[in-house]
Amino acid sequence: MDINGDVEEFSRRIQVRFVTKLKSPLKIPSSSIALPSNLTRMGLSALVNNLLQSGNADWKPEPFDFLINGELVRMSLEEFLLAKGISAEKILEIEYIKAVAPRKEEEPSLHDDWVSAVDGSNPGFIVTGSYDGLGRIWKAAGLCSHVLEGHGAVVTSVSIIKPKGMESSTVVSIATASKDRTLRLWKFDAEESFDHPKKIRSYKILTGHNASVQSVTAQPSGDMVCSGSWDCRIKLWRTNELDKGGDSVSIKKRKMDNEDEESQSQGEAVSTLVGHTQCVSSVVWPENESVYSASWDHSIRRWDVETGKDSLNMFCGKVINCLDVGGEGSSLVAAGGSDPIIRIWDPRKPGTLAPIFQFSSHTSWISACKWHDKSWFHLASASYDGKVMLWDLRTAWPLTVIDSHKDKVLCADWWRGDSVISGGVDSKLCISSEISV
């Protein structure tokens, strides 16, 4: 009986043709093959690897992911076809892509305290902020080159300022926000390297917030930074030092304390965006004209930088802690907060303010969500449940669960396009690299 059953099952076959957009060594002949319908992603991956090996003897097996009609296959082929109502009569086209998963876990970079913020937007280095009030620059895993010293309290957010037309310059500016109600701007030479981390001081202190500054982000052009705070305000600040002469209210006392001859100028906000009624927990500045902000008053707003008015106001019913704008056309809004669900909105859709995607595999608050800067589909998220997850909009299941942290993960970001960096309560900065997106 068993044999009969097997034969029967085996006889259910699907005509399949594999296609790919990958480059030539990963291509396989596009003739159609009959496959047993109970194959899962693993079986398909083994099959493609076998086919590749037959063409290229020294091929190393590699995991693949499979797309049918633009959706990732996450069950057996048969179930997938049934669930999606796809006919098995025709030749099925399956696109294969490299599986998005970290293949390497770098040595964690140890901090003295919780890692609260991380920015990986510059491929040359990583910036982290920590609960000990220091910012740190990491050239690579475990290699700290600079320490940003000056904040009187927790560094809550860090942001690399990328001035336009200055890409070639090795001098990089960084903005940090802190619970001491200030923002600080720093400058350092990215090319320098030392045996010991070099301590640097901020060149500008931005004061004006009345409560802890929760988030900072830089304008894509690099001229301004934007900050959100517990005083419910969003403030925009200039980064350039043109007004150095006029506004250099350098703090003499500090100068006296430190032998450092670098002057610290104080800056004031260019404009204040008022509208949120509770803590502004996250701000992002994807385009020069508009700033997105998320708040504990359950709303996400888009602000017009010129007029200071909010042009979009979405209510989501939950406290929002993290926000990112990216994906398709760089206009999808992803946010997470006081529940385990990552929600993605498309503000271009008129009329409806319902999220277009919801990912709910986490089990606690979401502390970070970041779009991949190249891919339209990929998203990284971090949660208080100690997990970092990678998501693809084409499937509701997480692509990968990175479980390298022991406790809450407080921040996460992409780095160099192929790594996910995350910091958490275990005072570690973890880098999961070689992700082929």
Next chain:
Amino acid sequence: MKGRLKERESKLKTKEEKIVTEREVDVEEEDAHEIPSGSDYSDEDFDEDNGTLTESGSEQSEFSEDEEIDNTSDGDGSTDGDYSLQDHSGTVDDISQQDQNDDHSHQEPKESDEDHRGVEESDSSEDEVAPLNTVGDVPLEWYRDEEHIGYDISGKKIKKKERQDKLDSFLASADDSKNWRKIYDEYNDEEVELTKHETKLISRLLKGKAPHANFDPHAPYVDWFAWEDSKHPLSNAPEPKRRFIPSKWESKKINIDPESLKPKLPSRKDLKPYPTTCYLEYRGHKGAVLSISTEASGEWIASGSSDGTIRVWEVETGRCLRVWELGEAVQHVAWNPSSDLPILAVSAGQDVFLLNTGFGNEEEQKRIKELLHVEARTGPDDSNNTASIVSWAQDDKHEGVRIKHFKTVSSVEWHRKGDYFSTVMPSGESRAILIHQLSKKISQRIPFKLHGLPVSSAFHPTRSVFFVSTKKNVRVYDLVKQKSVKKLETGLREVSSIAIHPGGDNVIVGSREGKLCWFDMDLSSQPYRILKCHPKDITNVAFHRSYPLFASCSDDCTAYVFHGMVYSDLNQNPLIVPLEILRGHTSSNGRGVMDCKFHPRQPWLFTAGADSVIRLFCH
């Protein structure tokens, strides 16, 4: 008419002759009756006879005819005559058939014609054909040995006929093709031959059909009823009174759906948001957390524990930011409600500490430091009679002020403006409740007489009204008029906690027996609702500042969240709906959840457990 009559008579005569030849006696009689009455017979009667005549005997028909004469309808003369004639021919026909008369053939059509008529006009008069024999319903065996079988109507004996011997009768029956139609009538001692018509009837009856072939069982229904309303009622009596008064019996019936007696509570789904799930825990205390307090903006939360420490936590991450070691179990912590004065008031043992949390910008810090600076005692202060109650002193170790009391202080409550605060010393007797002023650093006892042991106190959220709860009751004082305004009678054994609705007109009181009383002060001094949900002591109760929520926490390790809507419309009573039971704490030394506080701006609930953990339940 006359022509017809004559015709009939002549026919009759011919038949009679035949009969005479056969059955002399009978025919004689028949003649006597029939001939004179013939013209008067109604068609009906004859029909009857014809149709139902079974046992034959012209005598029978005769009798029936006699009786029927009275009922005869005054039908058309011509038809009358017609039918009677046919009838007679019918009856005669029967007899003639017995004789195997050849007339038979020509009479058949007539018969069918009669049939037709009979169907149309017959009604029940079969019984009226009286039997020849009049013995009645006696067993016929009584006459077995007699010579006669009974008596006719005139009392003469009816003689038995001679018995044919069996062989003869058999031969006769074998010869006779109509034998199958013959039956023996024991009663009248004669053989009867059924007519074709009768056999037809019988066969139809056997098939279960209507006896007459012409009877249509599915004839179209004729609606005889006059449906249109009559102009005048059948009865002109006035409507009786009982039709206008409610029925006594109906009212006695209990006709209530038990479901309808349940209070109509809105669905929990419609009352969102409210805290449901615990996502964050604040760990660090070594002993039971006895009290928690949230900062005005909701960024920080302070907790006091029996391990003698006060901790300040970052709500968002659960990070412990600051720790003060007081060395004595911290009974109560209270964050100053004013957002620009981040000061903590703490009661530990006999001391009350005012601590500078270090939050706020430089200017605020400067002001706080000024406020928390106590000059050395000078003369006038000492002379003040309150000085003997408490003493204000600088506490350098904790960067704050220490107010020494003379008894253990159980709770500290701030006034909404953040300048006054009250302390409760349960065993302080007449000076049990003190009101302190931060800006002037003075203390005074409340100018009211206390009735019973004080448990806790609270300031009215908007007016200058002060609540003091003793073990049994809650008293409400007006601080301006300096008099008692109200006494809320809880009816509880021992009050443990009290919370004031942000509107100020509703109070909830938790008790050690697990009961929670809601007082609507506009309504009455009795509880508006008593909720019995906790099996163990209620340790604390709390109202949310902006959401219509309140909560109670208990030693049974749970916290209950309720929807408590207070309407501005005075006619509408508060709506109370139980929403959620929050679990997660574990019991420690028989104590469960020691304190609960709502987040000031989110629908979140903090609970402090005896298991040294603080939990945050989010919506």
